[in-house]
Amino acid sequence: MTKEINDLNLPDDVRYTEDHEWAKQEADGIKVGITDYAQDQLGDIVFVELPEAGDTFDKGEQFGTLESVKAVSEMFMPISGEVVSVNEALADTPELVNSEPYGGGWMIVFKPSDAGAIDALMDKAAYMDTLKGLE
Amino acid sequence: MEQEIRKTALHSWHTSHGANMADFGGYEMPLWYSSAKDEHLSVLQNAGLFDTSHMAVLLVTGPDAHGLLQLCFSNNLDACVGLAKKPLSPGRCVYGAYLNEDGTVIDDSIVNKLAEDEYMVVVNAGMGGRVAEHLGAHQGDRDVAITDLTDKVGKIDVQGPMAGKIMQKVLAAPEVVLEKMPYFSFKGHFVESSPLADAVRLGNGTPILLSRTGYTGEFGFEIFVELAHAVDAWEMIHAAGQDFGLKACGLAARDSLRGGAVLPLSHQDIGDWPFINHPWPFALPFNAAQTEFTKPFIGDKALLGAESADYTYAFVGADLRKVSTADPALVIDAQDNQLGSVLTCVTDMGIGMHEGKVVSIASPDMPEGFAPRGLCCGFVKVTAPLTPGTVVQLKDNRRKLKVTIVEDVRPDRTARRPIKEML
Numbered sequence: 001m002t003k004e005i006n007d008l009n010l011p012d013d014v015r016y017t018e019d020h021e022w023a024k025q026e027a028d029g030i031k032v033g034i035t036d037y038a039q040d041q042l043g044d045i046v047f048v049e050l051p052e053a054g055d056t057f058d059k060g061e062q063f064g065t066l067e068s069v070k071a072v073s074e075m076f077m078p079i080s081g082e083v084v085s086v087n088e089a090l091a092d093t094p095e096l097v098n099s100e101p102y103g104g105g106w107m108i109v110f111k112p113s114d115a116g117a118i119d120a121l122m123d124k125a126a127y128m129d130t131l132k133g134l135e
Numbered sequence: 136m137e138q139e140i141r142k143t144a145l146h147s148w149h150t151s152h153g154a155n156m157a158d159f160g161g162y163e164m165p166l167w168y169s170s171a172k173d174e175h176l177s178v179l180q181n182a183g184l185f186d187t188s189h190m191a192v193l194l195v196t197g198p199d200a201h202g203l204l205q206l207c208f209s210n211n212l213d214a215c216v217g218l219a220k221k222p223l224s225p226g227r228c229v230y231g232a233y234l235n236e237d238g239t240v241i242d243d244s245i246v247n248k249l250a251e252d253e254y255m256v257v258v259n260a261g262m263g264g265r266v267a268e269h270l271g272a273h274q275g276d277r278d279v280a281i282t283d284l285t286d287k288v289g290k291i292d293v294q295g296p297m298a299g300k301i302m303q304k305v306l307a308a309p310e311v312v313l314e315k316m317p318y319f320s321f322k323g324h325f326v327e328s329s330p331l332a333d334a335v336r337l338g339n340g341t342p343i344l345l346s347r348t349g350y351t352g353e354f355g356f357e358i359f360v361e362l363a364h365a366v367d368a369w370e371m372i373h374a375a376g377q378d379f380g381l382k383a384c385g386l387a388a389r390d391s392l393r394g395g396a397v398l399p400l401s402h403q404d405i406g407d408w409p410f411i412n413h414p415w416p417f418a419l420p421f422n423a424a425q426t427e428f429t430k431p432f433i434g435d436k437a438l439l440g441a442e443s444a445d446y447t448y449a450f451v452g453a454d455l456r457k458v459s460t461a462d463p464a465l466v467i468d469a470q471d472n473q474l475g476s477v478l479t480c481v482t483d484m485g486i487g488m489h490e491g492k493v494v495s496i497a498s499p500d501m502p503e504g505f506a507p508r509g510l511c512c513g514f515v516k517v518t519a520p521l522t523p524g525t526v527v528q529l530k531d532n533r534r535k536l537k538v539t540i541v542e543d544v545r546p547d548r549t550a551r552r553p554i555k556e557m558l
Contacts, residue, residue, distance in 0.1 A: 043155065043387065044172040046482060046509060047455055065533065069171040069387050069482065072459055072533060 005131050009036040011102055015121035017078045018130060022102065023118055026109065029084045030118055033106040034066065034075065034097065037131055042068040045097040048090040050107060056082045057110075059117075064107060066097070079117040081110040143188035144289050144365040154385060160260025162189035164386050171387035172484045172509075178351050178392055179485040179497045181380030182295030184373055185389055187350075187357070188365065191263030191285040193256040195270065199277035200252050207233055207273055208246060209410065211420035211430045216319075223248045228319050228346060231418045232401075233258075233269055234434030238409035238441055242266055243401045243418070245348060247321055249331065255344075255359075257290075259401045273433065288325055289365030293372060294355035294392075296497070296549050297379035299557040302345070302356060304375035307336040312345065313558060318551045321346035325359045337368060347554070350389060352396025354549035354557050394512050395483030395545035397449045404447065404478045404514045411438040412520075413447035414542070445475065445516045450527070450538040451493060452511035455482045458531040466515045467528050467535075475517030477529050484509040486545050498547040511536065512544045 014022040020038035024031045039045065047067035057063050057077040064075045086108045090096060097105035112118065122130065141162045149156065154165035165186065167174055177183050195204060205212055210231030214220040223229055228247040232240050242262040247255040258266045263285045270281050293301060303309040312322060312335050323335025323344045332342035344359040360368045373383060390400070397414055399405045405413065419438070420429045428435050438444075457480045458464040464477035485496045487507025494500075496507055521527070525540045549557070 040155075043167055044170050046172065046484065049456075067456060067482075069175075069391065069484070070166065072457055074533075 003036070003040045005128065005135070008040070008131070009102070010124050010127065012124050014102065015078075015118055015123065016127035016130075017076075017121055019076045019078075021075060021078055023078045023121055025118055029109040029111045030079065030081070031106050031109045032075075032078060033101055035127075036101050039098045039101045039105070042066060042070065042073065044069045045094045048087075048094045048097065048107070050086040050090065051083050053083050053085055056080075067094075075107060077110070078121060079110075079112045079114065081112040084109045084111050141189075143186055144362050145186045145188065145369055148366060148369060149186065149383075152383060154383075157386070159386055160189055160262075162260055164189055165383075167385040167387045168383050171385065171391070174382050174384040174388035175391050175484045176496065177380060177382040178295040178353055178384065178388065179495065180296070181382075182293060182297040182301055182355070182376055183351070183382055183384035183388065184369070184376060185292040185294065185384050186290075186369070187292050187389075188289040189260035190290055191258045191260065191266070191283070192288050192290075192359065193258065193263055193267055193270075194282040194284055195254045195256055195279060196252060196282070197277075197279040198252055199279045200254050203270060203274060203277050203279045204246060204254060204256075205430060205432065207270055207433055208244070209234060209419055209432060209434070210246070211428075212246070212248075214420065214429055225250050226320055226322060228321055228348060230319075230415075232405065232410055233266055234410055234432070234438075236433060236437060238411065238434040238437030238444075239407050240401065240405045240410050241269055243399065243405060245346075247344075247346065249324065249329075255284075262401075287362055289360050289362050289368070291358045291360065291365065291369055291372065292349055292351075292355065293358065293376075293381075294349045294351040294353050295381070296354055296557060297376070297381065298353075298355035299554060301372060301376045301379050301381060303558060305337055305371050306345075307338050307340070313554060316347050316554050318347055321348070325361050327361075337371060339367065339371065341368060343368065349550065350396075350398055351392040352398065352545060352548040352550050353392070354552055391481045391483055394479055394481035395486060396548055396550070397544055399514070400479060408516070409438055409441040409444040410434065411441055411444050414449055414514075445518055446520050447478065447514055447516045448521055448540045449542065449544055450513060450515055450529075451541050451544050452529075452536055452538045453488065455484075455509035455511055456534065456536055457482055457511045458529045458534065458536055460531075462531040462533075464529050464531040466517055467530050469528070474519070474521075474527060475515055477513065477515050477531075479513035480511055480529065481513055482509040482511050483545055486510050493544065493546055495545050495547050497549070510544075511538070515540075
């Protein structure tokens with residue numbers, strides 16, 4: 001892979017999933033995106049397909065697709081919930097997913113059906129262990 | 136038996152320049168460096184540098200080399216150059232395939248005529264042994280020697296409109312070398328002892344075989360160089376290219392560029408089915424009426440008698456979304472009837488739709504402010520003929536895409552432009 005694990009940007013203030021997504025509690029809900037590892041593996045993101053506000057998904061259900069030069073891949077709900085807002089900027093600038101995976105490259109904000117469920121997601125250390133297992 | 140993954144002479148250059156590496160044809164090759172999209176675009180607008188040393192090279196020599204290739208190679212070496220179908224002369228090369236008796240494809244290839252009785256055959260990664268075995272099996276009592284040079288030669292492709300200007304900087308005598316070099320011709324030799332070696336040398340004296348061919352659809356060269364000189368040659372070209380926007384490119388860009396250029400990938404777009412009814416009739420020795428072949432060769436009877444053979448077509452989508460051929464992806468009509476399967480589906484990042492027409496960022500008449508985001512394209516194989524303009528749907532586990540059957544995809548490609556316009 002391009003980046004070594006120690007070169008990856010893995011913030012302390014988000015939670016992680018085995019699908020290489022991150023989730024962060026914000027004022028209006030939980031914000032979700034893909035990790036630096038995921039964007040690095042996928043390469044150039046050229047198209048992002050997102051749901052609409054108001055759509056509801058169960059935990060583990062597919063909520064969108066990411067199209068890279070190499071392949072198409074799914075994004076899955078880390079926790080059950082209702083979509084509050086989606087990142088409209090990705091329609092014209094999908095490359096934000098590569099350049100700012102935790103910033104301008106976010107995917108959706110959703111209202112979780114169980115407010116405490118985010119605590120069950122991995123912290124940075126646990127996610128690092130998952131990545132080391134992939135080497 | 137699991138084989139150890141192989142590395143080209145440039146492997147450490149790739150990894151030290153941040154390449155994302157992957158297995159291709161038994162070799163660990165760069166998929167992209169920092170951005171496959173930027174690499175694709177650089178070949179359309181400037182130039183790209185590709186390590187293609189994984190490809191296999193055979194030397195077929197001897198008084199009966201011509202006869203053996205005429206039997207085994209799908210194109211007619213006596214009638215293949217230009218519209219007039221002249222014989223292949225020294226310094227010219229031609230595309231074709233090696234077929235089984237049943238018309239199915241062993242591999243495709245470019246055959247370069249080095250001299251009378253001396254041919255250099257370039258086949259795909261890992262296929263040198265297989266094609267050499269096929270030629271050997273049909274050699275009979277012919278006086279031919281087949282030598283596998285794959286592990287002795289490196290291959291570097293410089294592709295894109297600036298490729299000629301870059302080669303001017305690195306060749307010892309560019310004004311001589313680059314004069315009169317039509318598409319599908321070559322000069323020089325990478326072996327110092329060859330009488331051809333003096334024809335093309337790099338500035339540092341390294342002899343190369345310089346061929347005006349490629350796999351991107353764009354103007355450029357394929358360079359064959361002795362393995363010991365491959366890294367030096369690569370670094371020299373890479374350095375000279377910096378003034379011309381040259382980027383090192385990986386296999387992802389190679390795949391998306393060749394998709395837009397309607398070039399097949401062996402074992403994916405051509406393969407275990409009869410090599411007929413496809414967008415590459417120039418690889419077969421058709422007569423003018425396209426009804427008969429102008430020479431006998433292995434597989435010919437199966438091709439002409441193949442009434443139930445499938446049809447392969449290029450397609451272009453309405454936007455950049457792809458289907459995954461790994462699913463696999465099917466071709467269906469508006470009533471959900473299955474028509475066939477998708478062989479290749481890639482996104483050509485340099486093209487887009489403008490007023491119902493495909494336009495490239497390299498098109499001379501590109502509309503003001505046109506910023507294409509790419510179109511999906513590739514090949515489908517269907518059981519009944521389709522006419523260009525037909526809309527079909529591609530369906531994988533994820534989505535259905537409407538695409539149009541076409542004769543060509545990316546417009547305004549530069550591969551065939553006269554070299555004097557490109558220097």
